[in-house]
Amino acid sequence: MPIEFWFDFASNYSYLSAMRIEALARERGVDIVYRPFLLGPVFKAFGWDNSPFVLQKEKGAWVWVDMERQCRKYGLGWRKPSVFPRRSVLPARLATAAEGQPWQAAFIRDIFELNFVHDQDIENEEALSALLRQHGADPQQMLHGAASDEVRQRLRARTEEAQRRGVFGAPSFFIGAEMFWGNDRLDDALDLAAGANQRGAAR
């Protein structure tokens, strides 16, 4: 069974999962479905006008210490973003428009690194175009597609699907109907997916 990886480019713990998931899924023979969505409407429905890490200062202070430790542990680059949470609508639309492209996963990792390693605006069209070119894509065409009604509607529907399925934060993972929340549950989610594959193969 595949793992659905639901994430927002503004979410720091989604960054950890985005950088880790490919290797962990490959060693278990699990396929990944990338599901960019927007946390903003999810939080707004809870009555929050910002990230809980901003609204709850005490937890927020700890999160940046934790991120530094986690990135060291996993060997990932890290710079605390000078703007948090960053607006992430345009990259979410681009990643949605890139569905089915063989470079979608690498492009997603690039955007996360733009935010959490290079501390740069992730809605900057020039920076995003440079990344698209690196993957052999046509930036003008992709930006045009990202702005289309079809892609905007698809991303909106994804965010509504997330809410309907009980997503309350990111990253979240689904193995069929089973939801797992947080980078700390990525291994457990993948183990369930791999177990389902094995049971399927044994039949």
Place this chain on the structure above:
Amino acid sequence: MPIEFWFDFASNYSYLSAMRIEALARERGVDIVYRPFLLGPVFKAFGWDNSPFVLQKEKGAWVWVDMERQCRKYGLGWRKPSVFPRRSVLPARLATAAEGQPWQAAFIRDIFELNFVHDQDIENEEALSALLRQHGADPQQMLHGAASDEVRQRLRARTEEAQRRGVFGAPSFFIGAEMFWGNDRLDDALDLAAGANQRGAAR
């Protein structure tokens, strides 16, 4: 360096750590300091009148699924408490009064199991007395001590210390000044403590 384990008997993720910490600390040669405190005043200072798992229904719903999975993974007993969060002042005072007793850790685990395995009131004096008797303690004497100004003041000071040191939830762990939040960080915290011990021994 020892690990300080800060917990509230009402906290379900504290239960996981309470049941796991002794074996994990022993294999690393790390000493444990038990620090019962009360989450109520901590949450109240954030403007919350209840557990975040109750206040945020979507996260709350997931937490009980997660607890079932985590207990299965760690081989721990589990029954979803019919009352959550349970009042935990009396057991916190008793665990504070039991400081220095060789049975303190086992008594703490018993109380957590009362809540999260046997689904029972943890402020019930008869149930607590039965546990105390099992450890060879005099229930009347312990309950008397727990009600004393000295113990009440000590517990109050601990909760204030937690707030001063940035604790915003439970379980929390300290290795010296380094704070770790959540059962998911217990291994990392113990690794840091063990590393500090090795560096100390190498000197």
